[in-house]
Amino acid sequence: MELRVLRYFLAVAQEKNITHAAEKLLVSQPTLSKQLSDLEAELGTKLFIRGHKEITLTSEGDYLRSRAEEIIDLTDKTFTNIQTDQVISGELTLGAGESIGMKRIINVISGITQDYPDVKIHLVSGNADEMESMLNRGTLDFAVLMGERPLENYHYLKIPEMDQWGILMLKDNLLAQKETINPTDLIDKPLLLSAQALQNHRFQDWWGNLGPQMNIIGTFTLVYNAELLVEKNGSYMITFNHLINNSPTQNLIFRPLAPNLFEPITVIWKKNTVQSKVNQLFIQRLKASLDN
Structure with missing residues (x-):
């Protein structure tokens, strides 16, 4: 063929x-x-x-x-x-979900594109399973994973930022008056969960034996679309902090879970693969940002 x-x-x-x-x-x-x-x-x-x-x-x-x-x-x-020799150019493809850790990564990528205008960047969105699959097929150079996952098959860097789980709800909701949200607060409340978190039973330990009383009305993959539903029907979304616009006109508010629940953030790439110059530069600068 x-x-x-x-x-x-x-x-x-x-x-x-x-x-x-x-x-x-x-x-x-x-x-x-x-x-x-x-x-x-x-x-x-x-x-x-x-x-x-x-x-x-x-x-x-x-x-x-x-x-x-x-x-x-x-x-x-x-x-x-492989067209260029001395000048750094080419393409860098990175896949990730929505996360506070992307700010550091985007800062690194932005610096590369400013210093080397011939570099082209491709950002792909998706959950961890999708990103890992695309990385293994070679259609991604790097994947950003949130949460604990087996990493022995990859090179990886853990970044210092962590994603915190909490509830996104309307500002005028009674629960918004609380500083933190515990499992009993959510009994019978209409909940929206990340499809991957639900599949991986991420909150099973957190809500314990109250699980059967949780009213999960739907799942999502993109936070923005789910935000629209929260704003429209007053449901409650379990999601990461720092993913909404906290402007005065925003009708939604975030409250962290109690006990606290965090997810580590890891950048991974394939082993036994010769990296292009731009990929090598990305790894070097990401490591440097961790040292700083």
Whole structure:
């Protein structure tokens, strides 16, 4: 399977029309049609459903599209990162969830882009499982993980900041008058939880035998979207501190859990991988920020 053919395949998947894709690729329509037929023959499966006006992907075609995008992206990135010798340029791709620790990391990245304008940065959002999976596939250079996770398969740096769990609620809520929130305060309250935290039973020890009395009405992956729901229906979101805008016009307020609950923040990258110059620079500067 050649990269050129994968690029042809992606062009047709995007255009949904062989004629338009051929024009975009600057190849003839018969040539493109034959390349696609040869690809289907090579893989032993049908990739397209050829309609009268539009081509759509089969389930196998849709799977190949997602993997082909990763392969092409990784290839292009590798090519870019080895083009230069002395000048630091290329691309740095970092995946992370929402966390106070990102401030330090963004400061490091910002300094690199100011000193080396040819460096391109790609930030990807997601939970720890998604970020670790993308790192292992090679589509991320670094992943930022919140919480305790096995790290023996990675190089890593733990940063000094920690994320604190608490409750996000409306400012005029009675619970907002308290300095901290304990498990009994949340009995029968409509709760929104991080999907990953719920899956990992993160609060099982914290609320103990009161777990059956917790009214979990939904989960979220992005804090901003869940904030809108809290503001709209008066629910309670268990989330990290420092993730909301504390301006005077903000209708929400954060109160930490009691007993306190914190998560460590770790930057990880793959072992046995030759890092590009820009990746090496990121590691050096992140280490330097910890020393300072």
